[in-house]
Amino acid sequence: MNAPLIEAEARATPVLVASSLSKRFPVGRPRLFARARRPLLHAVDRVSLAIGAGETVGLVGESGCGKTTLTRMLARLIDPTEGRILFGGEDLAAIPAARFARHPARAAIQMVFQDAEGSINPRFTAFEAIAAPLRRLRGLRGAALAASVERAAERCGLPKALLGRFPHQLSGGQKARVGIARAIATEPKLLILDEPTSALDVSVQVVILHLLAELRRALGMSYLFVSHDLNVVRLICDRVAVMYLGRIVEEGPAEAVFRSPAHPYTRALVDSIAIPGQKRAGARIRLTGDPQSPIDPDPEACRFHGRCPRGEALCGRAAPPEVSPAPGRRALCHFPLLEPA
């Protein structure tokens, strides 16, 4: 099968569709006799994203852009303030996070964390960590449970002998494998990976990335891959979404977005990538100015205004529309850039 056909298929059969998801947090202390409404921090603002079957979608953005909040909403660990999450034919956002633990879809959406050590209970062995979701979500016990755990470990290249160890007795790469084994144990449809390799040495990272690619193929999963390492994102993602201050400012096929970014922020991001072994040719795009505050942002202005190298008067007066600079791509900008970087 060639790539464009897979892409078309993926778009035709999305595994998950997030529709206008928002998360707003009230800021400041609750007042007993509040006269004015408390200010709201717009962590995620009207984000819509579709993840196709077998697809790897990258999610990038600086700290504070809302990627963590978005991933926690999609994993149903926190509730959105508004919006829908369509998965398997139902709207998961309608089910409160506290009750989602008992929902059948819980086993179908899992997560791999950045800090593998912190994500495993220090008092559990690797076996117990991997067994937990199988026990709760698949109801396995005894020999069947042990067999499943061993199969998951084997798939992740984790030797059986290490299953009896505690997290502090495992190396960085081994802990990462335990985290992945636990996440794939229930054979989820969607795996959310939050910076899974950023704490690993470059050589171990290669091994883990190969493992993730192999698992995706073998189990037919889709990935949402969050990372700040744009070289890795470019390497393994089919599509990429760029977030800034709670909004998706650009989205499209990874190679196209990296080659010719349409949004000025994406352009600055791509330009700041340091290529190992190759010194940069010209000057780098510098973002001057302070980022806007995510608290009660001006609805009639672009969030990137003030830092954008291309800022025009219109950007401060009207919210940017979502435009499609090329088929399959979208950007949230009044003046998207169309020529390659």
Added chain:
Amino acid sequence: MSTLAHARHVLAENPVTAVAFCLFALLVAAAIAGPSLVPYDPLASSDRALAPPSVQHWFGTDNLGRDVFSRVVVAARLDLGMAFAAMAIVFATGTVAGVAAGFLGGWTDRVIGRVTDTIMAFPLFVLAMGLVAAAGNTVANVIWATAIINFPIYARVARTEANIRREAGFVEAARLSGRGTLQVMICEILPNVLPIMMVQVSLTMGYAILNTAGLSFIGLGIRPPTAEWGIMVAEGAGYIVSGEWWIAFFPGLALMLAVFTFNLLGDGLRDIVDPRRRS
């Protein structure tokens, strides 16, 4: 490195902790086996009253001719027993309350917080006195009173430890595994908090023993002729001026030793249990 190997290392590096462990073993032995091993019946009076320490009576005899040594050893069972009982109660209740407050937050935290604040508003020993005086002068009430006045510190420690771990990665992972809030609290947070609470037990044990002895010193709780360190010190206090120092001295020494042992034990246990101190 396994817990046992780490424990051995800690004991090797801290001879003082090793000594504390030996003393602890000695105290427990005295509590368990003491009454069957002592040379004299602790309640039996004799006509050799106020005899100074000698080969026949290692710690001398008191005003009723009772052997002080036998009484000191036998009293270990009562003093330690009451302190253990109180600590067991407060360990269970304080840990659960603290973990719930720290993990669930919100109203649970506020209510438990106010309860602990109320208890801590009083000087704790005075509160214990008041509780025993009001509820009745029995051993059981002394145990309850001791438990109540120690509740705040257990609840606070447990609350802090639960709070720190509330946002931990493994809590999120547990939710992803299908665990509900209550399950996360019991199966994930509690096992991490328990070792720290056990250290807390041995640290406050000394205080509990002092509390029990203190209450009986002023006449609340244990009554004569029962052998108990606090009463013995109270009875012997009057005789110090006339020169019969041994009646109050040896029970006082035993008290000091017990408190000292448990404090040292607590420090040593903390070194063994706290994973961050492992290098």
Added chain:
Amino acid sequence: MPQPPLLAIEHLAVEFRTRSGVVRALENVSFAIARGETVGVVGESGSGKSVTAYAVMRLLDPSARVTSGKIVFGGLDMLAADEATLAEMRGRELAMIFQNPRASLNPIRRVGDQIADVLRRHANLGARAAADRAVALLAEVGIPDPSRRARAYPFELSGGMCQRVGIAIALACRPALLIADEPTTGLDVTTQATIMDLVAELGAARGMATMLITHDLGLATERCDRVVVMHAGHVVEDAPTEALFARPRHPYTARLLAATPRPGVTLAGLSPIPGGLPDLRRDDLPPCRFAARCDRRRDDCLAGPLPLQIEGARRVACRHPL
């Protein structure tokens, strides 16, 4: 006659005494940094890069022992100097910025005061003058509204701003050498670029040399004049940046590059480095610590001391370089 280097590390060997044995963290480490030069020290975790930095600053853990070698900084023998002389040096001539910016700032003191501390200690400024200069330094490192921010506590500032404060503290007395230990890990890619630009600009303005310790080859490529590659406590290659990456001569350098994601290389094209770090507690470590993982290993690689091949400005510690 060429100027003597600002920092010369010669045959440095450092050991750590631990419960499970003696760890031979550094062995025969030699390299030099000239005035105004930016040298990158790269390697994976456990390579000894940070240990080298702490050894230069004489801030090693008490369980560490320098078993041989010399560290000469600005003509001063660092290993023989007494604590008073070293305390004078640190902050004034030699400064360091750390990986976790928040952790290197005192959480209960205002940032302006922390900068002023260095100025009062080393520049002999009075309280008022030091406070004013601290505000000026905050402006220099690009912190907006510096007079207000000087009164802020570290927790009120973002990671990037804390790192800027760390730079302000380090550069307050215009040191001759700045050691930057993974200064951009944990920062966003845009903040990384800005921070490194700042260090480069401030450095260039004062002719300051920089030792940049990092595992990020991209960062090393962009910022360093020369790169020193370390593996398991050894220096394996030391060459000008472009030459090093264009044509690596040590097998480890080549494999490190081959494992790093970069444009034009697919996932299948990346290859991990086989094996793992040797156990540095062993006392039978071979002279070449990479030989066990090297696919170019020959019989004579494990025999005899490791030769240092010198080719112009490049040094390679390999018997059979690429």
